[in-house]
Amino acid sequence: MSGAAGAPRRIVLWRHGQTAWNLADRFQGQLDIDLTDTGRAQARRAAAKLADLPPDAIICSDLRRTRDTAAELASVTGLDVTYDDALRETYAGDWQGLTHTEIRERFGDQYEAWRRGEPVRRGGGELETEVADRAAPVVERTVEKLPPGGVLVVVSHGGAIRTTIGRLLGLPPQTWEALGGLTNCCWSVLGESVRGWRLLEHNANSLPERAIGDDV
Incomplete structure (x- = not known):
């Protein structure tokens, strides 16, 4: 990993805010559902925190619930958002x-x-592995363009994020379900290391702090 020689890069995988179908326990998949007012408020609060990282790039699923979530971060960072249908939820x-x-x-x-x-x-x-086949390469290609120490924010969906994390960590597909679900507008953070990507934070809603002495 080219950035591992300098400051490690990070990937923040951020789930969209609440929708009415989330509340109804209804499968959304790739149907285009709007955020609720609560979901928009969640996105604004989370964006204010994520802006402090600060991010270098934002990529996003092209569905409305993710676009509107990403727009809150774009508004406070001034960054453009790149949309990609490969980051959509599982069909x-x-x-x-x-x-x-x-x-x-x-x-x-x-x-x-x-x-x-x-x-x-x-x-x-789709199979979960097929979701990872389309989503993970988009994330990898984008983060490779960042400088050492750069931060990429990926705005996507719970299932797509889980499969992408599993693929980037090199976990066998049958173990991906061990990664617990993400609450609306929470995120997971992957950090670059000499051994590949490492899961630093999962289902977080606060900024990650450096782990000191985690191996002793």
Whole structure:
């Protein structure tokens, strides 16, 4: 990793703010759902904190809930946002728009296999590895352009972020579910090291502090 020779670069993977479908426990997938007023307020509060990093670049899923989240950070940093549909949430086919209860009723066997951690094309949609195949390279290409010590903010979705973290850390796909979910407008931080990317913070809503003596 080219930046490892100088100050380490960081990747902040930031989930969008709250939507009405989050509250309803309804699968959004790649359907384009707006933030609630609460979601917009969450984005403003989080952006004020993330601006203090400060970030060098912002990339974002092209769906409205992420675009509106990223816009809050852009407004306080003056940075442009680069949108990429490769950072969209997992396409969940016929599950999209349904609640967990409705999915369990209509797709019981498939739903239970997914809950067991088996690779499942939910509703005929994407596998988690396919999401990582499209999202992780965008993040890698972008962070490689940053100077040593640079910070990239990636505004995306819970499932897409989890698969991207798993891929960047080199974890086997069957272990990705061990990464707990992200609360709306919380983030995870990866830091560059001589061994590759390292998970520094997960599901955070405050700025990361340097770990002192974490190996002793």
